[in-house]
Amino acid sequence: MLRTFPKGGIHPPENKLTSGRPIRRLPLPKEVYVPVSQHIGIPAEIVVDRKDKVQRGQVIAKSGGFVSSNIHAPVSGTVTKLDKIIDTRGYKKQCIVIRTDPRDPSNLEEANYPLIDEITTEPSEILERISQSGIVGLGGATFPSHVKLHLREGQHLDCLIINGVECEPYLTADHRLMLEKGPEILVGIRILMHALGVPRAIIGIENNKRDAIAIFGELTRGNPDIRVAALQVKYPQGGEKQLVRALLNREVPKNGLPLDVGVVVHNVGTIFAIYQAVQHNRPLTERVVTVTGKRLANPSNFWVRIGTPVADLIAAAGGLPEGTRKIVSGGPMMGKALKSTDVPVTKGTSGILIIPEDEASRGEPAACIRCGECVSVCPMGLEPHLLMNLTEKSMFKRAAAEDILTCIECGSCSYVCPSHRPLLDYIRFGKSITKQLEPKNPAP
Amino acid sequence: MTDSILNSVLLLAGLGTLAALILYLVSKRFYVFDDPMIGRVEELLPAANCAGCGSPGCRAFAEKLVKSEDISDLFCPVGGNEVMKLVAEALGKEVVEKDPTVAVVRCQGSCEVRPKTTVYQGPRTCAISALIYSGETDCQYGCLGDGDCVAACKFDAMYMDEATGLPVVITDKCTSCGMCVEACPRDIIEMRPKKKRDLKIYVGCLNEEKGGIAKRACSVACIGCSKCLDVCPKEAIVIENNLAYIDPAYCTLCRKCVPVCPTHSIIETNFPPRKEKNPVADTLAGDQGVKSGSDA
Numbered sequence: 084m085l086r087t088f089p090k091g092g093i094h095p096p097e098n099k100l101t102s103g104r105p106i107r108r109l110p111l112p113k114e115v116y117v118p119v120s121q122h123i124g125i126p127a128e129i130v131v132d133r134k135d136k137v138q139r140g141q142v143i144a145k146s147g148g149f150v151s152s153n154i155h156a157p158v159s160g161t162v163t164k165l166d167k168i169i170d171t172r173g174y175k176k177q178c179i180v181i182r183t184d185p186r187d188p189s190n191l192e193e194a195n196y197p198l199i200d201e202i203t204t205e206p207s208e209i210l211e212r213i214s215q216s217g218i219v220g221l222g223g224a225t226f227p228s229h230v231k232l233h234l235r236e237g238q239h240l241d242c243l244i245i246n247g248v249e250c251e252p253y254l255t256a257d258h259r260l261m262l263e264k265g266p267e268i269l270v271g272i273r274i275l276m277h278a279l280g281v282p283r284a285i286i287g288i289e290n291n292k293r294d295a296i297a298i299f300g301e302l303t304r305g306n307p308d309i310r311v312a313a314l315q316v317k318y319p320q321g322g323e324k325q326l327v328r329a330l331l332n333r334e335v336p337k338n339g340l341p342l343d344v345g346v347v348v349h350n351v352g353t354i355f356a357i358y359q360a361v362q363h364n365r366p367l368t369e370r371v372v373t374v375t376g377k378r379l380a381n382p383s384n385f386w387v388r389i390g391t392p393v394a395d396l397i398a399a400a401g402g403l404p405e406g407t408r409k410i411v412s413g414g415p416m417m418g419k420a421l422k423s424t425d426v427p428v429t430k431g432t433s434g435i436l437i438i439p440e441d442e443a444s445r446g447e448p449a450a451c452i453r454c455g456e457c458v459s460v461c462p463m464g465l466e467p468h469l470l471m472n473l474t475e476k477s478m479f480k481r482a483a484a485e486d487i488l489t490c491i492e493c494g495s496c497s498y499v500c501p502s503h504r505p506l507l508d509y510i511r512f513g514k515s516i517t518k519q520l521e522p523k524n525p526a527p
Numbered sequence: 528m529t530d531s532i533l534n535s536v537l538l539l540a541g542l543g544t545l546a547a548l549i550l551y552l553v554s555k556r557f558y559v560f561d562d563p564m565i566g567r568v569e570e571l572l573p574a575a576n577c578a579g580c581g582s583p584g585c586r587a588f589a590e591k592l593v594k595s596e597d598i599s600d601l602f603c604p605v606g607g608n609e610v611m612k613l614v615a616e617a618l619g620k621e622v623v624e625k626d627p628t629v630a631v632v633r634c635q636g637s638c639e640v641r642p643k644t645t646v647y648q649g650p651r652t653c654a655i656s657a658l659i660y661s662g663e664t665d666c667q668y669g670c671l672g673d674g675d676c677v678a679a680c681k682f683d684a685m686y687m688d689e690a691t692g693l694p695v696v697i698t699d700k701c702t703s704c705g706m707c708v709e710a711c712p713r714d715i716i717e718m719r720p721k722k723k724r725d726l727k728i729y730v731g732c733l734n735e736e737k738g739g740i741a742k743r744a745c746s747v748a749c750i751g752c753s754k755c756l757d758v759c760p761k762e763a764i765v766i767e768n769n770l771a772y773i774d775p776a777y778c779t780l781c782r783k784c785v786p787v788c789p790t791h792s793i794i795e796t797n798f799p800p801r802k803e804k805n806p807v808a809d810t811l812a813g814d815q816g817v818k819s820g821s822d823a
Contacts, residue, residue, distance in 0.1 A: 169661070172659065172660045172661060173645075173660045173661030173662070173667060174660075174661045174667050175667065175736075419659075419660075420645075420660075422644070422645050422660060422661065444648065445648045445649070448650075505649055505650045508649045508650050508655050508659065509650065509655065511655075511658065511659075512654055512655045512658055515658055
């Protein structure tokens with residue numbers, strides 16, 4: 084019996100269409116649109132001006148505070164505009180537009196950087212480099228990584244968890260990265276262990292990625308400190324709290340972080356970015372994006388420069404198929420439907436999913452039949468039907484008492500509801516109001 | 528036989544007297560002084576409990592009125608000046624007369640002029656759809672059309688116009704309590720002074736995009752061209768972020784700005800038709816006449 088988290092969870096059809104497709108490099112975009120707010124926290128401050136020439140990897144927006152992140156030029160070229168462009172929600176956000184210079188050698192140079200195995204950098208230097216390189220959680224939450232590595236006094240770490248779960252259906256970006264960059268990821272893990280002084284690390288991979296489990300099993304042979312754990316396939320296992328529970332049987336406190344139980348969790352994509360930043364001094368300017376969909380001519384995994392318009396990715400994957408109804412940024416469970424293909428790829432874009440007409444509808448909501456399905460699948464042990472009703476009736480204090488804020492918005496409740504009730508929509512709204520009601524740091 | 532009847536009567540009478548005594552003592556011991564003035568003021572108030580005054584209900588507002596020394600900054604929007612005058616008389620305090628206001632919807636983005644570019648399938652409330660995304664059209668400032676304002680109105684003074692998909696205020700019923708203003712996540716509804724015969728001139732748009740982009744999203748969007756600014760004799764118009772705003776404190780309702788607006792985004796209500804001598808202005812007034820009708 085494989086390990087998994089005990090409470091709730093679902094198993095939607097996996098549809099990993101692209102797991103056998105090697106990551107290809109997307110042709111250089113003509114122009115990139117780099118939003119200044121690609122991470123959770125304070126937006127970065129623009130430090131370039133119109134007509135400035137920028138080199139790939141140069142800082143174009145400086146971190147605006149502790150919980151913030153630098154943003155680097157993803158291509159070499161000229162800044163043409165400081166404009167606004169719509170984000171995944173459709174609202175216009177500040178961004179930097181850079182026209183790519185196709186002749187600039189640093190744009191073309193994609194030489195295979197040789198693997199640097201030896202770690203020579205000091206721990207403090209490693210942390211500094213991670214914070215300078217604009218690295219954020221690439222699993223999709225985009226939480227600035229250096230904040231997670233900053234231990235406060237009295238906090239003790241004993242395990243580093245590498246998240247290679249990729250529990251969202253369709254997405255294969257992390258899977259392919261593990262297959263193709265295994266040795267680099269392993270060095271990345273050792274860098275983090277060295278920097279944090281953690282004695283051991285566990286790589287959690289779901290059992291539908293046996294090839295990745297085998298590769299890491301081979302790589303970690305003879306190294307007792309780093310272990311690979313195969314996990315039962317269950318959504319949302321990629322959630323930090325679920326993963327910690329599945330691997331270590333430790334319960335992260337209600338309003339706490341994995342750090343409170345001595346664990347730090349990082350995504351494999353983030354680990355690869357850390358490897359590049361520390362060993363090659365290359366900041367985060369590109370990421371792997373899965374472009375997929377059942378009707379798509381050529382679903383693929385791509386190395387994409389940050390700021391590339393989604394339209395370019397769809398074109399490279401064979402163009403928008405006939406009868407497309409919805410384009411989702413992210414996975415089918417937690418992703419957001421896009422309003423336009425002008426939206427640029429950001430640090431948090433893990434996939435672009437093209438959904439045809441017959442699968443795009445949500446179904447007419449009907450009355451709650453009190454079957455309790457939502458309660459049994461909620462991985463946080465909440466009562467989604469109750470939280471929705473409380474929000475509908477504006478009883479936000481009661482909703483706060485029912486722990487609405489611990490909801491991780493995985494969408495399992497909406498997925499299983501036989502009455503097609505928009506549970507998560509209401510809970511998300513309830514959360515936004517409850518957050519405003521509560522003081523910033525509630526007394527324990 | 529007679530004994531048992533007598534016994535029970537005596538016992539009940541004794542119990543009754545004892546209970547009465549206890550009740551009397553308790554009511555004396557725990558007596559709460561309740562200012563009779565509060566009750567009288569509450570009776571004067573409209574009993575709508577709409578919270579438009581800022582207090583949680585009419586009783587709470589009455590308490591506030593009785594307890595405050597100076598009530599010049601307190602105002603019941605539903606009762607208006609008449610009620611406030613009565614309250615002031617009853618309390619022997621001074622009130623300041625305020626201009627009555629009425630809610631206006633500052634968006635004209637009907638289905639015809641503002642094409643839908645996406646399909647939304649989530650819950651039909653503005654609060655949630657505004658949280659999820661920027662709306663079914665390309666305008667991220669305009670009305671979402673899910674009717675949170677109509678649901679918030681306790682006076683049946685608003686309804687959704689099915690032809691346009693926009694809310695309409697029935698000005699005669701509007702008490703300017705402000706519930707719709709709070710319910711709207713886009714701040715589209717504004718309280719504007721209800722001058723004599725309910726004449727109003729205001730900009731029916733909140734789009735802050737540059738002209739071209741705004742116009743592409745909605746053909747009656749304000750493009751910030753500043754033509755109205757140039758003709759305004761009273762400097763009542765300000766243009767900020769490509770958007771005009773008519774300040775009701777300075778506007779004299781001269782109507783000069785209405786015909787010059789190239790996108791017809793300035794709305795006039797309840798004005799008589801324009802005079803014949805200016806044919807251009809007349810046709811425009813005819814256009815606006817439809818809106819005046821639906822607004823009244």
